[in-house]
Amino acid sequence: MNIFDFVKPATITDAVAAASEPGAAYLAAGTNLLDLMKGGITRPTRLVDVNHLPGLDRIEHLPDGGVRIGSLVRNADLAHDLDFARRFPAVAEALLSGASPQLRNAATAGGNLLQRTRCAYFYDVASACNKRHPGSGCDARGGENRLHAVLGWSEDCIATHPSDFCVPLVALDAVVEIEGRAGRRELPLESFHRLPGNTPEHESALEPGELIVALRLPGDAAGFSAHARYLKVRERTSYAFAVVSAAAALKLDGGTIGEARIALGGVALKPWRCRAAEEALAGAVPGAGVFRAAAEAALGDARPSGDNAFKIELARRVVTRALTLAAAGTPERVAALPASPFASGTASGSGVHPHV
Amino acid sequence: MSLSVSLTVNGTVRDVVLDDPRVTLLDLLRERLDLTGTKKGCDRGQCGACTVLVDGRRINSCLALAVSHDGADVLTIEGLAQGDELHPVQAAFIAHDGFQCGFCTPGQIMSAVGLIQEGQTGDDPERVREGMSGNLCRCGAYAGITEGVIAAQRILAGQNLAEQNLAELERKQVV
Numbered sequence A: 001m002n003i004f005d006f007v008k009p010a011t012i013t014d015a016v017a018a019a020s021e022p023g024a025a026y027l028a029a030g031t032n033l034l035d036l037m038k039g040g041i042t043r044p045t046r047l048v049d050v051n052h053l054p055g056l057d058r059i060e061h062l063p064d065g066g067v068r069i070g071s072l073v074r075n076a077d078l079a080h081d082l083d084f085a086r087r088f089p090a091v092a093e094a095l096l097s098g099a100s101p102q103l104r105n106a107a108t109a110g111g112n113l114l115q116r117t118r119c120a121y122f123y124d125v126a127s128a129c130n131k132r133h134p135g136s137g138c139d140a141r142g143g144e145n146r147l148h149a150v151l152g153w154s155e156d157c158i159a160t161h162p163s164d165f166c167v168p169l170v171a172l173d174a175v176v177e178i179e180g181r182a183g184r185r186e187l188p189l190e191s192f193h194r195l196p197g198n199t200p201e202h203e204s205a206l207e208p209g210e211l212i213v214a215l216r217l218p219g220d221a222a223g224f225s226a227h228a229r230y231l232k233v234r235e236r237t238s239y240a241f242a243v244v245s246a247a248a249a250l251k252l253d254g255g256t257i258g259e260a261r262i263a264l265g266g267v268a269l270k271p272w273r274c275r276a277a278e279e280a281l282a283g284a285v286p287g288a289g290v291f292r293a294a295a296e297a298a299l300g301d302a303r304p305s306g307d308n309a310f311k312i313e314l315a316r317r318v319v320t321r322a323l324t325l326a327a328a329g330t331p332e333r334v335a336a337l338p339a340s341p342f343a344s345g346t347a348s349g350s351g352v353h354p355h356v
Numbered sequence B: 001m002s003l004s005v006s007l008t009v010n011g012t013v014r015d016v017v018l019d020d021p022r023v024t025l026l027d028l029l030r031e032r033l034d035l036t037g038t039k040k041g042c043d044r045g046q047c048g049a050c051t052v053l054v055d056g057r058r059i060n061s062c063l064a065l066a067v068s069h070d071g072a073d074v075l076t077i078e079g080l081a082q083g084d085e086l087h088p089v090q091a092a093f094i095a096h097d098g099f100q101c102g103f104c105t106p107g108q109i110m111s112a113v114g115l116i117q118e119g120q121t122g123d124d125p126e127r128v129r130e131g132m133s134g135n136l137c138r139c140g141a142y143a144g145i146t147e148g149v150i151a152a153q154r155i156l157a158g159q160n161l162a163e164q165n166l167a168e169l170e171r172k173q174v175v
């Protein structure tokens, strides 16, 4: 790890000023940043500790039925806030499927959004990586790329964004509140992360020094609470990143779907909202054929970036299953194995062995 | 650059001057305070060997910067027993064969203490296993660990109940 200057500002204004210097980075829990610094992948010259900034650790339930999540709210505290989990169950389920209990106790909402890709070549400083070292090439192309992107990738970078939390958030129209030197602004989460294009080093819409102060979910998002699920396929049952994941949320009006929300994780460098699939579902009668058609629409633009064509069909099946689970209704309590296809009660039909 | 931190570690206030901000909480415990019970496995948040309680919550001390935790209350494996009397989780790990080589054990035990305080699992072994999934065991002592955690949880719940009953009796001035 490189040596750095450590500052602990007392106010948001001071933090923004301190972080606007070139080479500075915010430190939240450090569960991603310190890992990257230990590997020499990122080498900030100054760390601006945000952990003691006032007012950022609150979960505020808003009059419109929405919620405002301070950027320092710990992942575990949000998932276990009963009011929050009741209104936004797919978000709680996604949080509980991520990392480990220890990491969730530390990790913050803001840090989760800005965690970096898990591409192994990005982590290995001996490899060529356009994201880590612009212009150096991409060793993932032609390398071990089973788990890389199938949507939105470019010739320069085929990495994915690893967050679970962001997937239901983007489905539910979350908004990011940002503070910078010019004051406060907000942005839909959908336009917060950037696709790689030919500048994969530019990962988010944040300008230097900008601080995430909060995330907001609109009241309308709570209208999906009766039919909202997150499903995450991993290479082991827990404590692993998604190979593919999906958030599915439905508003059912009598026998038809009033409105649907779908987003995918593990498939692109951003949480991937599937609007074409949502449109295909609106007004339809829920059922296996309709869900499969929506899944086809969700992956309409997908193409393999290497040895990962399987992820396209896997993602279709994950979307179909997530929709089936959502239509069946949100369970009273998050399953013992959150978001797992192996959790009891997640099989698509009674007596069916839970294979994806 | 000289930075100082003041931590309460196992009930004692410890003031430490760091000559470097890079020191993790894990390295501070092991290298500066000679509390080597907390283990360094991966040093990257992947194994749980370094689990300690900070302000009552289990975290990975290898991914926590010491300077960022100034003022924190830290509990490590060394602070668990009361003199010669083992903490119920420690006793249960012995009774249920919750370890073999013992390297992961301090982290497993601290994680179990945190899990029991979080109170999310009940007696459901699947929830306990998931709740302990942040602690890897190379020897594969998982079966004993799960049994030990459930047994210790029952004992601690009984102790809490006994304490509550006593407090209630004291309130009513029966004892």
Ligand SMILES: Cc1cc2nc3c(=O)[nH]c(=O)nc-3n(C[C@H](O)[C@H](O)[C@H](O)COP(=O)(O)OP(=O)(O)OC[C@H]3O[C@@H](n4cnc5c(N)ncnc54)[C@H](O)[C@@H]3O)c2cc1C
Pocket: A025, A026, A027, A028, A029, A030, A031, A032, A033, A034, A035, A050, A071, A097, A098, A099, A100, A103, A106, A107, A108, A109, A110, A111, A112, A113, A114, A115, A162, A163, A164, A165, A210, A211, A212, A213, A239, A240, A241, A242, B044, B045, B046
């Ligand atoms: C072993 C392991 C397994 C994991 N598994 C999963 C998983 O399955 N699913 C998943 O979703 N995640 C997983 N994670 C990632 C984990 O969720 C993130 O590390 C965590 O959410 C980051 O939060 P933090 O507070 O520690 O951020 P930090 O590490 O402190 O910061 C991360 C980045 O965000 C920036 N930052 C932090 N806060 C702000 C802010 N308020 N404004 C602007 N910038 C900010 C920092 O500068 C840094 O660049 C795993 C991590 C580990 C180590």
Ligand code: SF4
Pocket: A117, A119, A120, A121, A122, A128, A129, A130, A131, A132, A137, A138, A139, A140, A141, A156, A157, A158, A159, A200
């Ligand atoms: S896929 Fe992206 S992150 Fe991975 S090596 Fe290529 S450029 Fe780097």
Ligand code: FES
Pocket: B039, B040, B041, B042, B043, B044, B045, B046, B047, B048, B049, B050, B051, B060, B061, B062, B063
């Ligand atoms: S040493 Fe901290 S998690 Fe492995």
Ligand code: FES
Pocket: B098, B099, B100, B101, B102, B103, B104, B105, B136, B137, B138, B139, B140, B141
């Ligand atoms: S007892 Fe040996 S690693 Fe767990």
